[in-house]
Amino acid sequence: MVRFKNRYVTVEISSPMIPENKPLSLKSKIFHETVMTKIQQLHGDFGVAAVRTGFLTKYCNENTRIAIIKVRHGPHKFVTSCIPFITKIGNLDVSLRTLHVGATLKHCFKFIQKHQRAYLNSVWMSLKSDDERKRLEAAVMDFTKTDVAINIGNIT
Structure with missing residues (x-):
């Protein structure tokens, strides 16, 4: 029996149309289909079949x-080569940036925690009250907004 290795690609989505403090209306199915269509455009049927x-x-x-x-x-090389070329997801103008490529989901979440902690430290001083700071920290460090249930209880 052969074990298939996986790679987990962590992607940051930025949109100039929507301010940083407002959430994107982005569904994982639309994101998934957009990546597949870009692979089809750049790598053809072979790329789609491989991915x-x-x-x-x-x-x-x-x-x-x-x-x-x-x-x-x-x-995974087909996917990582297509990510910078995606400029629209649905009707939303976006730019995608690959943050991390990891072998396990646990390491990706560790990377995200470190990345989000650095973001919190940079924004922390601009907030006026402790209540605003707590709400921002809760929104940024919340890993439960997923379509697939992921257990990350033993990461910290």
């Missing part, structure tokens, strides 16, 4: 604008 098996959007948070894509090892 299709094991390709999932595991995590898509509208508040933090971060998504995690699961893809098999090898064809």
Whole structure:
């Protein structure tokens, strides 16, 4: 029996149309279909066939604008090469940036925690009250806004 290796690609989604403090109305299914159509455009039928098996959007948070894509090892290069060329998701103008490519979901969430902690530290001083700070921290560090239930209880 052969074990298939996976890669998890952490992507940051930024949109100039929507301010940073408002959540994106982004569904993981639309994000998934957009990536597949871009792979079709750039790599053709071979790219789609290579990526299709094991390709999932595991995590898509509208508040933090971060998504995690699961893809098999090898064809993950097709996905990572297509990500910078995606400029529209649905009717929303976006730009995507690859933050991290990891071998496990646990390491991706560790990276996201570190990335979000740095973001919190940069924004922390601009907030006026403790209540605003607590609400921002709760929204940024919330990993439960997923389409697939993920247990990350033992990460910290």
